Amino acid sequence: MTREYFEFFGLQRNLALDTTDLVKRFYALSRKYHPDLYARKSRADQDEALEASAVLNDAYRTLRDPITRLTYLLKLEGFDIGEQGTKDVPPELLEEIFELNMALEENPADSAGRERFVEMRNEIDAEMQGKFSDWDAGHNRETLVHLRGLLNRRKYISNLIDKTNVPD
Amino acid sequence: MFQIEFESTDTVVGIDLGTTNSLVAWMNLTKPEVIVGADGDKLVPSVVSLSATGDIIVGNEARKELIDHPDRTIYSVKRLMGRGIEDVRGELKLFPFRIAEGSESVIQVKLGEQTFTPSEISAFILRQLKKNAEAALGTAVTKAVITVPAYFNDAQRQATRDAGRIAGLEVLRLVNEPTAAALAYGLDKRQEGIIAVYDLGGGTFDISILKLHDGIFEVLATNGDTHLGGDDIDNRLLRIALEDLQSEWGEDLSHVGEVVQTLRRDVIGAKEGLSFAPAAVIRFDWGGKRYQREITRELFENLIRDLVDRTLGPCRDCMRDAGVAPEQIDEVVLVGGSTRIPLVRSAVEVLFRAKPHTEMNPDEVVALGAAVQAGILSGTVENQLLLDVTPLSLGIETYGGVVAKIIHRNSTIPASASETFTTGVDGQTNVLIHVVQGERELAKDCRSLARFDLKDIPPMPTGMARVEVRFLIDANGILQVTARDARTGKEHSVEVKPSYGLTDEQVEAMIEASIDHAEEDLQAAQAALARVDADTILAAIDKAKRNDAWLDLTEEERRRIADAIRGLQAVYHSDDHHTIREKIDVLNEETHHLAENMMNTAVRSALKGTKI
Numbered sequence: 001m002t003r004e005y006f007e008f009f010g011l012q013r014n015l016a017l018d019t020t021d022l023v024k025r026f027y028a029l030s031r032k033y034h035p036d037l038y039a040r041k042s043r044a045d046q047d048e049a050l051e052a053s054a055v056l057n058d059a060y061r062t063l064r065d066p067i068t069r070l071t072y073l074l075k076l077e078g079f080d081i082g083e084q085g086t087k088d089v090p091p092e093l094l095e096e097i098f099e100l101n102m103a104l105e106e107n108p109a110d111s112a113g114r115e116r117f118v119e120m121r122n123e124i125d126a127e128m129q130g131k132f133s134d135w136d137a138g139h140n141r142e143t144l145v146h147l148r149g150l151l152n153r154r155k156y157i158s159n160l161i162d163k164t165n166v167p168d
Numbered sequence: 169m170f171q172i173e174f175e176s177t178d179t180v181v182g183i184d185l186g187t188t189n190s191l192v193a194w195m196n197l198t199k200p201e202v203i204v205g206a207d208g209d210k211l212v213p214s215v216v217s218l219s220a221t222g223d224i225i226v227g228n229e230a231r232k233e234l235i236d237h238p239d240r241t242i243y244s245v246k247r248l249m250g251r252g253i254e255d256v257r258g259e260l261k262l263f264p265f266r267i268a269e270g271s272e273s274v275i276q277v278k279l280g281e282q283t284f285t286p287s288e289i290s291a292f293i294l295r296q297l298k299k300n301a302e303a304a305l306g307t308a309v310t311k312a313v314i315t316v317p318a319y320f321n322d323a324q325r326q327a328t329r330d331a332g333r334i335a336g337l338e339v340l341r342l343v344n345e346p347t348a349a350a351l352a353y354g355l356d357k358r359q360e361g362i363i364a365v366y367d368l369g370g371g372t373f374d375i376s377i378l379k380l381h382d383g384i385f386e387v388l389a390t391n392g393d394t395h396l397g398g399d400d401i402d403n404r405l406l407r408i409a410l411e412d413l414q415s416e417w418g419e420d421l422s423h424v425g426e427v428v429q430t431l432r433r434d435v436i437g438a439k440e441g442l443s444f445a446p447a448a449v450i451r452f453d454w455g456g457k458r459y460q461r462e463i464t465r466e467l468f469e470n471l472i473r474d475l476v477d478r479t480l481g482p483c484r485d486c487m488r489d490a491g492v493a494p495e496q497i498d499e500v501v502l503v504g505g506s507t508r509i510p511l512v513r514s515a516v517e518v519l520f521r522a523k524p525h526t527e528m529n530p531d532e533v534v535a536l537g538a539a540v541q542a543g544i545l546s547g548t549v550e551n552q553l554l555l556d557v558t559p560l561s562l563g564i565e566t567y568g569g570v571v572a573k574i575i576h577r578n579s580t581i582p583a584s585a586s587e588t589f590t591t592g593v594d595g596q597t598n599v600l601i602h603v604v605q606g607e608r609e610l611a612k613d614c615r616s617l618a619r620f621d622l623k624d625i626p627p628m629p630t631g632m633a634r635v636e637v638r639f640l641i642d643a644n645g646i647l648q649v650t651a652r653d654a655r656t657g658k659e660h661s662v663e664v665k666p667s668y669g670l671t672d673e674q675v676e677a678m679i680e681a682s683i684d685h686a687e688e689d690l691q692a693a694q695a696a697l698a699r700v701d702a703d704t705i706l707a708a709i710d711k712a713k714r715n716d717a718w719l720d721l722t723e724e725e726r727r728r729i730a731d732a733i734r735g736l737q738a739v740y741h742s743d744d745h746h747t748i749r750e751k752i753d754v755l756n757e758e759t760h761h762l763a764e765n766m767m768n769t770a771v772r773s774a775l776k777g778t779k780i
Contacts, residue, residue, distance in 0.1 A: 027384050034553055035582065035643040039340055039545035054582035054640055061579060 001052055005059035005072060013073060013139070015132035015147075019064060026060045066128070070151055077141070079148050088152040093120070097160065104164060114164045117157055124154045180311045180340060180546045181301050182348075182538025185290060185328065187246040187397060188370030188505065190214050191535035192297040194305065195548055200352060200539035202532050205300040211531060212300070216292045217241040218279040226296040235433070238264055238425030240280045244399055247371050248275050248286040249331075250324030252668050259395075264425055273668055287670060288678060290331035298335060312337045313542040315534050316645075317372040318344035319392030319559045321605050322617050323668040325646050330670055334678045340545050342644040345369070346376035347556050348537030349503040350385055353528060354552070361498035362388075364486075366516050366524070367534075368479060369504035371397040375483045377490040377497070383551040388490035389578045390559050391482035396475065398439075398506040404471050405435035405463070409450055413459055427454060442468050443508045469511045476515050483519055489578050500524040503533055555580050558641050565602040565611035574639055577607065584640040588654055595627040599635060603647070616667035620649055623661050635660055691743060698748035702736055705755055709733065709762075717765035725761060732758040 006013045009025050031037070033056055038049040062068045074081050086094060100113040128150050135143040182200070184191045189211040193202045202210045207228055217225040217233035218240045225233060233241045247259060252273055260267065268276035268283040276283040294314075301309045314337075316328050325342055332339035346365035353363075359382055367374040374392040378385050409431050410422045421427040434452050441448035442465050452459040487494065500516060502524045507513065516524050528536070543549030557578045563571035564587065574585035589599050599622040606614030625633045634654035641647055651660035670678075709729070712718055718726075736751040 027381065030384065030555060031553060034555070036341070036541075036544050036553060040547060050582055050640070050642060053643075054584040057580040057583050058585075061583075 001048075001055070003055055004076070005055075005062055006076075008055060008059050009063065011063075012136075013076070014136040015066070015070060015073060016129070016136050017063060017069065022060070022064055026056070029056050066132070067151070067154070070128070070132075070147060074144060074148055074151070077144055079144065081148065081151070086156060088149040089156055090153075093153075097157075101160075114161070117161045117164065121154060121157045121161065124150055124157065128154075178311060178546065179301075179305055179307055179309055180313060180542035181297075181309055182535055182540070182542045183294065183297055183312050183314045184345070184348075184535035184538055185246070185293065185314055185316075185331070186214055186370060186534075187244050187372065187399065188214060189531060190293050190297055191532060192301045193532075193535040193539035194301065195539050195543040195546075200536040200543070202535055203301050203304045205296075206303060212293065212296055213243070214246065214293050215241060215243045216245070216279070216289050218282060220280075224292050226292050234429045235426060238429050239266065239278075242277055242279060242289055244371055245277070245286050245289045247395070247399070248277065249290065250286075250321065250327035250668055251275060263399075264428065273666075274670055274674075285670065285678075287327050287330040287675075288334060290328070291334035291678075294331055294335035294337060298337060310336065310338055311340055311542075313341045313343055313538045313545065314339055315343050315345045315348050315538045317367075317369075317392060317394055318346050318374040318376050318390040318556075319372065319394050320344075320645070321394075321560055321615050322645070322647050323615070323666070324394070325644060326666070327670070329644065329646070330675045330678075333675055339644075341541060342646070343538055343541045343554070344374070344376065344387075344390065344556055344559075344645075345534045346374045346390070346501075346503060347378070347385065347387055347554055348535075348541060349501055349533045350376070350378050350380075350537065351540040351552065351554065352533045352537035353499075353501050353525065354380060354385060362492055362496055363499045363501060364483075364497050364520055365501045365503060366479070366483070366507065367392075367503035368506040368512060369397050370506070371395070371399050373397060373479050373482065375479070375486045377486055377492060384553050384555060386555045386580075387557045387578075388492070389486045390557055391486040391489070392559070393478065393482060396478055397504070400475055401439060401472050401506065401509075402432060402436055404475070405439060405450070405468075406432055408471070409435055409452065409459070409461065412461060413452075416459065417457060421454075430454070438463055439468070440508075443510060465510070472509075472511065476509075476511055479512075480515065480519055494519065494521050497522060501533075502526055503530050505531055556643070556645070557581060558583060558645055560605045560615070561607055562617075562639060562641065562647065563604050563606075563611075563614065565604060569611045571604055571606075571609060571611050571614060575641060579641075581641050581645060582643055584638060586636055586638045589622065589635045589637060590631050591625065591628065591633045592630060594630050596630075596633075597625045597627055598623045599625065599633075601637065603639070603649070617647060618649075618667055619665045620651075621663040621665070622651055623663060625660075637662075691745070694745035695743055695748065698745040698752070699740065702740060702748055702752055705752060705759075706733065706736070709755075709759060712759075712762055712766060715766055715769060717762060717769045720765045720769075721762060725758075729755070729758050729762065 002008055033049055033052040035046065035049050035053055038046045062072050071081060100116055104113040131143055131147050179194060182193045191202055191210060193200050204210050205212060209228060212227040213231045215227065215230040215234060217230035217237060219225055230241060234243065244263060248256060253267065253275060266278040268278050270276065274285055276285060277289060298309050312332060314328055314332055316325055328342060329339045346367045349365050349367065350363055361380050363378045363380060365376045372394050373396040374390065376390040377388045379388055413419065413421050431452055434450050438448040438450045442463065447462055447464045450461045450463060497520050500520045500522045507530050513524060540549055541554065544552055558575065558581050559577060561573045561577045562575040563573040566572045574587060575583050589601065591599060601620040602611060603617045603620065604611050604614035605617050608614050622635050625635065635651050636654040637649060637651045639647060639649055649662055651662050652658060653660055732755040736755050739747045739751050742748055
C-alpha cells in the first residue's frame with residue numbers, strides 16, 4: 001500500500017483536480033478499506049484496514065482543499081515550505097499593506113482595509129488557479145517555484161486577515 | 169483475544185447506554201428490533217442499587233430504591249464517565265453522588281460502604297442488558313456495539329469501552345448516538361441529501377450534520393455539550409419546588425435524600441405532562457403535609473428557555489463547520505426524550521427551517537441504529553457504511569504551554585498524524601509528550617488526554633535523536649500512539665499515563681473480579697438448586713414414613729436411610745453443589761426399596777378402591 005496521496009487515489013500529481021471525481025474515488029476506496037468491513041477478519045487484516053483507511057482519510061482531507069493540496073505537492077517535489085516571511089511579497093504590495101495597517105490602527109472600525117486584504121487574497125487565488133493548469137499541462141518545475149511564491153504570499157495575507165478578524 | 173474471526177451466527181447486539189435509560193437491540197433478519205426485558209419493559213432505567221445483602225439491582229427495581237435507599241443507589245452515572253473530580257464539582261451540588269476519597273483521576277462512587285468506578289456501575293447496567301438479550305434470543309451474547317454522545321472525548325469513550333469489557337462484552341465499535349439515529353432513520357429512506365440530527369438526551373446534547381450518498385452516511389461535522397440535557401431541566405423544576413417548600417413549610421429539605429428523590433420523581437411527572445397538556449401539577453406528600461403547585465407551559469418555557477437556547481449555538485457552529493446553510497438541510501431528525509418538549513421542537517424548526525421528523529420513538533432510535541451498525545459489522549447489513557468524524561481537535565503541548573493541533577476536529581476517522589520529536593539536552597534519554605483534546609490555544613484550557621513517555625533513547629548530542637510518533641484516532645474515536653526511531657526504523661517503547669481513566673491493568677483486574685464473581689454466582693445458584701432437590705427428597709421421605717410401605721422395610725434398611733438423611737443434612741449448607749448432589753444420590757439409592765414398596769402399596773390401595 002502506497003502512502004503517497006495522489007497515487008493512493010490513482011491520480012497523476014495534478015493540481016486542478018475535479019472534486020466530484022475525487023469524492024467518487026473517496027467513497028469507492030472507503031467501501032474497500034473502512035474498518036467496519038473487516039470486523040470479522042483476522043487481527044492482522046484489521047490492523048491493515050485501519051492503517052489504510054487512516055491514510056485514505058488523511059489523503060482525502062489534504063487533496064480536496066486546493067491550498068493543502070498545493071502544500072503537499074510542493075513537499076512531495078522537495079520544496080522547502082517553511083516560514084518565508086515577506087520574501088515573496090512584491091515591494092509595492094508590501095508598501096500598500098503597510099499603509100493599510102497604519103490606517104487600521106488609527107481607525108479599527110473602518111472595514112475598507114480589511115476588505116482590501118480579502119481582495120488581495122482573492123487575486124492570489126485567481127492567479128494560483130491559472131498556475132495549477134500550467135503545472136498540469138507539463139509538470140514544469142518552474143511553475144512550482146512560482147506557485148511556492150504565491151503560496152507564501154497568500155500565507156502572509158491570510159495572517160493579516162486573521163489578525164483583523166475579517167470573517168471569511 | 170488475538171483472533172476475532174467469528175462465525176456469522178454470532179449475534180452482535182446494539183446498546184444505547186443512556187444517562188436516564190438504556191436499551192439493547194438486535195437485527196431481526198432485516199429489521200432492527202429493541203429487546204424487551206423480563207419485566208416487560210424495553211427501557212432499562214440507568215439506575216444501580218446495592219441491596220443490604222450486597223446484591224446489585226439494576227433498572228426498574230433499582231429505581232424504586234432511589235426513594236428508600238438513596239445512599240445505596242445511583243442514577244445518571246454517565247455524567248461521571250471518564251471525568252475527574254474537578255470536572256464534576258458543579259454537578260455534586262445537584263446530584264446526590266457520593267464521591268469517595270482519592271478520586272482525582274478516576275472518580276470513585278460510594279454505594280453503601282462499597283466504592284465503584286463509573287465504568288463498573290455502567291458495567292452493571294450493561295450486564296443487565298446482556299442478560300435481557302440472552303434470555304430473549306436464547307443464545308450467549310458476547311459482542312456489542314455501544315453508542316456514545318458524539319461529543320464524548322477520548323477519556324469518556326475509553327471509560328465506556330472499559331465498562332463493556334468489565335461486563336464481559338467485546339465492544340466491536342463505539343458509535344456516536346446521532347449517527348446511529350441517522351442509520352436507523354436512513355433505512356429504506358432517501359438516497360441523497362443532507363440530514364441534521366438533533367439529540368437532546370438526559371444528560372448530553374449532540375448535533376451532527378450528515379451527507380447521505382448511496383448508502384454512505386458521511387458525517388460532515390458534529391458539535392455539542394456533554395453537560396446539557398433533561399437532567400438540567402429537572403433541576404430547574406426541582407429548585408422551584410424546594411424553594412416553595414422552604415417558604416411554605418419553613419424547612420430546608422434540599423439535603424434530605426429521600427425528599428429530593430421523591431420530589432425529582434414528581435417534577436419529572438409534571439415535566440412529561442407538560443409535553444401534552446397546557447399545565448401540570450407537582451404534587452408532593454411528606455410527613456402528613458402536602459405541597460401542590462401548578463406549572464403552566466408558559467412558566468415552564470420561561471424557566472427552560474435559556475437551556476434550549478444553549479443548544480442553538482452548537483447547531484450554528486456545526487452548520488458553519490459542515491459548510492451548509494439552513495436551507496440546504498433536507499431533513500431534521502429528533503433524538504432523545506427531551507425532544508418531546510414542544511419548545512425544543514419549535515426552536516429546532518425555526519433554526520433549520522424544516523419540520524423535524526418524529527415518526528420514530530426518540531427513546532429507541534439510537535439503540536435501533538446501534539443494531540444496524542452491529543449488522544454492518546457482522547455482515548448482515550450490506551451496502552451501508554458510516555463515515556464518522558472526531559468531535560475535538562487533537563494537539564500536543566509545545567513551548568510555553570501552547571497547543572500545536574495535529575488532527576483537526578471534524579476530521580473523518582480513522583485519522584492520523586505523524587510528528588518527529590528530538591531531544592533538547594545532550595544525552596537526554598527520554599521525551600515526554602503531553603497530548604490534549606480541545607479547541608483552545610493553551611494546553612491548560614484543553615482536556616488533558618495522556619502523557620506519553622518515549623523512553624530508552626540512545627544518549628546523543630542535542631537534537632540528533634529523531635523519534636517519529638504516529639497519532640492515530642481509530643474508528644471508535646479513541647487515540648492510539650506508536651513511535652519509532654526515524655533513523656533505524658525500530659519500534660520505540662511508549663509508556664502511556666492516562667490523565668483520566670483506568671489503566672489497562674486496572675481494567676484487567678476488574679474483569680478478573682467480575683469473572684470471579686460470575687463463577688461464585690454460578691456456584692451459588694447451582695448449590696441453591698441442589699438444596700431445592702434435597703428439600704424435595706427429604707419431604708418425600710417424611711411423608712413416606714406415614715405410609716404402610718415404611719413398615720414393610722427391614723430394621724437394617726430403615727437404619728441405612730436414617731444414616732443417609734443425616735449425611736445429606738450435614739452437607740446441606742455446603743457451597744459446593746457436587747457435595748450436596750452426592751449425598752442426594754446416596755439417599756436415593758438407599759430409598760430405592762422404599763419407593764418400590766410404595767408403588768406396590770399404591771397399586772394395592774388402588775385395586776382395593778376399585779369395585780370389580
